[in-house]
Amino acid sequence: MKTAKRARTSAFFCAAAFMAASAAAPHASATGFDERGQDYVPRERTEVDVSGYFRTRGEALYNLDLDRGLTPSGQPIFPVSQSDPTAQTLTHWDMRWRTDLRIYAPGSMVGVKARFDVLDNLTLGSLPEGVPSASLSQRSPADAVRVRRVFGELVLPFGYLAAGRMGTHWGLGMVANGGDCLDCDSGDASDRIVFATPLLGHVWAAAYDFSATGPTVPRPNQNRVIGFEPSTDVRTATFVWMNWRDEATRTRRRLAGKATAEYGAYVTHRWQGNDIPSAYLATAQPINPFANGGTGIMPRGYKATAFDAWVRLTLPFGRIEAEGVLATATIDQPSLVPGILLRDPVKSRQIGAALQSDFGRVDGVFSGGLDAGYASGDPAPGFGAVQNPNLAAPQPGDLNGTQASPRRDNRIDNFRFHSDYRIDRILFREIIGTVTDAVYARPHAQVRLLRAKSSQLSMDGAVIASSAVNASSTPSGKAPLGVEVDPSLIFEMPAFLAALDYGVLFPLSGFDNTVANLTAKPAQLIRLRLNYLF
Template sequence: MKRLLITLLVLSMTTPAAAAESDLARTGQDLREHPDTELEFDGYFRTRGEAFFNLDLDRGPTPSGQYLYPLPLGNPRSQWLTGADMRLRTDLSLYALNGTAAVKVRIDVLDNLPFGSTPNGNPLTTTSQNSPGTAFQLKRAYGEVLTPFGVLLAGRMGAHWGLGMLANGGDCASCDTGDAADRVAFISPIAGHLWAAAYDIAYAGPTTSRTLEDRALDLDPSDDVHAITFASMRWRSPLARERRLRADMATIDYGGTFSYRWQQNDVPASWLDTNEDVELDPRQVMERDFRSWVFDGWMRVLHPWMRLEFEAAYLIAEIGQPSSIPGFQLNEPITSQQYGFAFESDFGPWDGDFTGGLDAGVASGDSAPGFGSTLGLEGDQPVAGDLDGPQANPPRDNQINNFLFHPDYHVDRILFREIIGTVTDAMYLRPHVAWRFAELGPGSFTASMAATASWAVNVQSTPGNAKHLGVELDPSLLYRHEDGFSLSVDYAVLFPGKGLSNPDLELSATPAQLFRARVIYGF
């Protein structure tokens, strides 16, 4: 039974159907009268190369034989790993003649495709690269229409809220994933606020072909995962914010969202990885009785000399029947209470060359061993000293309380982004400075430095059975051209704390380093 724990609880709660500070506020802003039917293109081409030194921290394996990071295949005692990838992102917007309707599409091409992959033939003699089978990925496709009462949206669209700590659309140039929702939503301006309501179908269960072979039919509506969301926001456009800054005025924007998600029944055979195909029949339908509630608040204070912004979330959930085996019932539900908080600040003149600030965050934890950042449906139960593993173990442990920051909300470059996978069961402080020290024609050079100190919330979750996780330094040098081109060189060094050491083998964790170069061509 240890290998059959359901993690639907956390997986479903990491992508709530929340309207976004960016999505909610920008929706409908570009609907205007056009002289003709118009097609607009936006996007970028990104390439980046990275080198990793000693990300396993030379502290040996955990009690379950896990290493904190992959080791070189040919020589596990070697310290270096490398990688390079690319992505072409294209956002297309097709506007109707009268300007009241638009269709929008996001297509990613060669999405995070590694350099040197898909060689044409023998690697020694290849002279070309084959196109991968998933070269084109349709990420979003939805429509907007302006009505007398607001904007109506329908389709698969991005989902982003606030700072992106909980729901993140993955729009940043360094983002790797991003949330999208199959949704029908309505947004209306009332009393100086934006008000939104949305209905999502996150999962439709197994389907079959209808009489028309190219259309699908949901075999059991009771296994659908539904979500409803309500959100409200006070928001001003970037142009309005700039006008107020020039007038030496402060601007306060804020918002709140609530989401309820549920599933009555489930057909695990339709989504579980199994060695053999399972015939779907009524015996495969089982009760799930899942429901979750998400509360999230966001606020931003913008002043000519500072920016203060925070987001706080509280999540409650319950899986009435956590078993994934039809006919095998577990008597106790799995429950969860999670909280997360992120704070960002910048101090300095809004149009100046120097800024500094302090960021901070906390994500609730769970007393089970490991951080629980990459939960697998059939993962082995962790033991004390492991880095990761499922956070519930029915019937002895029926709680999953570790909050997960969205992986596209980047705090650092090594510890949370690479080794742990995201911020969970942890707290951090992050002072940072940035200096735009030179201009070259239509471009500028900026140097920045951030230092992130982090601690575990639950000491039982750490491999070293200690709270201090370490201190990381992240300097960068960036050149940005006003036409959308940018070149950045990043470095990072992690000085690990005792929470990442190996007390069983009496080995202390040693520093890790990262080198990265990134080129972005915007259009």
């Protein structure tokens, strides 16, 4: 069971964490290739630029277990109260303070950038000081400050060189997503060396990632370590080609009645020769892989390759943007138990595609469009959205579980969208966890209600209809998943944004409990988001 889960995780990870290139938040701090070098201008002295936001969110979730009873594994499809399983509403409130720091050296060539998250997604009230009922304060968590990115940049006459831990984002963010949006929860970052150069009207780039290194031991009399088993290292090489225009250029061309075409593609390859599973698998007792003369090393033979293409067409009256990916992987030896080898390799072929569109004037009162997406599936039970090497093999009717179970099933073909690529508020975001083994259509619209000086009030809404690619993955064995309606009321100022979100999911036959003869019931969500920007 652990073997199958490891195989699924490895196969998808080839596509899930690689190169970056498209639009992000205003202070993304070099998340994509399109941003690299754009902010370097002549400077007479060292300059420091600080930006970011403080975010707090409160929400109430009603009936997200859909009143459809337990899965065959004895679990609800969404957490419920243990003291009163019939209770319908759960509440939550959290916060995050994010800071992007940019330091520019004198001249116009060198800079260092960093991102810090403080109290990242911390649940309010989760760390009471002392007895909860008598608490007058909250403790600081052990990881109160998380360093997300630190890297250096050098802009040369013939290109751009960066090294360190940097954000990654590509295209729509369907595969690699920097997590730069105000409502994002995670975000990809890679320990990387990258070089990019303009040539023949395009950007060409190559990157080398230190995806995993270890195990390590201390060096004599030094405050450093060294990896002593190079064969277990995981490395990634990526090559990118793209044509890109900045936001100001696109807007200027729209106002002039001109269309702007942008496009790009990348190929990325990841590999690992050997592995030491005891270094990362959870066990009841600590394991010394080198005890009794053993090495703990397992042959792995992991090879994964992803091909991604992205295109954006900005028209005088709107935008059409699409991304597609093909990811393949082979794990020659999927076993995680030293001394126990499996005969057959685990293989994967995953396909994902997403479309976004918006139509309306640049500063118009009304806009709308249609989004759509596809994520290939796997006939194994469950959606396979959650990564956890310790998950048990799923039974037919379970919501989640491993997608390979050697030697009976050696395929992992379910593609997973990045968790920060959001298309809804309940079904994929909360219940399943991401878009996988599914196809969806999402018509949407936005209207500006009021504008006064530098602030405005707007309303947007979307309807999402979805179905499973493989009916065997759903709890009932039927393909239709649901129809969700998601309206929002949004108030914006230059340094403040507040949004009141609502969602209602009408589940379809895919979530019915055929064993207990229970029909899935609607779920609702309401969320208040407050963002203070600086």
